[in-house]
Amino acid sequence: MAIRIALITALICLLGGSVAGAPRRLILVPCGPVPPEVLPVLIKDLPKELPAIAAPGPEMPIPPGAYNPGRRQYAADAFLPRLKSFRTSPEDLILGITEADLYTPEIDLNFVLGLADRGQQTAIISLARLRPQFYGIPANPALFHQRALKEAVHETGHLLGLGHCDNPKCIMFFSDTIADTDRKGPGFCQECRRLLGK
Numbered sequence: 001m002a003i004r005i006a007l008i009t010a011l012i013c014l015l016g017g018s019v020a021g022a023p024r025r026l027i028l029v030p031c032g033p034v035p036p037e038v039l040p041v042l043i044k045d046l047p048k049e050l051p052a053i054a055a056p057g058p059e060m061p062i063p064p065g066a067y068n069p070g071r072r073q074y075a076a077d078a079f080l081p082r083l084k085s086f087r088t089s090p091e092d093l094i095l096g097i098t099e100a101d102l103y104t105p106e107i108d109l110n111f112v113l114g115l116a117d118r119g120q121q122t123a124i125i126s127l128a129r130l131r132p133q134f135y136g137i138p139a140n141p142a143l144f145h146q147r148a149l150k151e152a153v154h155e156t157g158h159l160l161g162l163g164h165c166d167n168p169k170c171i172m173f174f175s176d177t178i179a180d181t182d183r184k185g186p187g188f189c190q191e192c193r194r195l196l197g198k
Helices: 002-017 037-049 080-086 139-160 179-184 191-196
Strands: 022-031 052-056 073-075 092-096 114-117 120-125
Touching: 022 073, 037 052, 037 092, 037 114, 037 139, 073 120, 080 092, 080 120, 114 139, 120 191, 139 179
Parallel strands: 022 052, 022 092, 092 120
Antiparallel strands: 114 120
């Protein structure tokens, strides 16, 4: 079945068009070293929530100049233009995954868990604050992987045209804290799923 979907997607790309509801390819690009178990988990679970086939991409170095020593964080905006180079088809979506703790000068927040640019069809998520250890709690690999999945679905949802949702249970709800992430998703609410299907 997966091979058939991949062949249909490839044919659509060759013809230069797209079919409503047809799965797109989501390329997962490690930005700097990423734990080896993260990509396989996302590749397996992302297609359960998204109209996309996830595939691994090559590792990309963290962009020079992204680090802000005053904040001890990395500018998320610096990753997105470089991720664009991993697109091999106009239909491709690119999701960078990094251990770097991210912020963006465009948003007055202490941190961001991810950032998406719909125009470039690129997004980035940070694993740094998804680990329970970040909050002084013992490691919990299952919880960490669930959080990574939720952030990946959320940012890919933006690439597919969705904005933030007011429903705190919906994956498109904005996570102001890690508790918001734990409470929501990884699925879409009925309204967001309707919009996604348009």
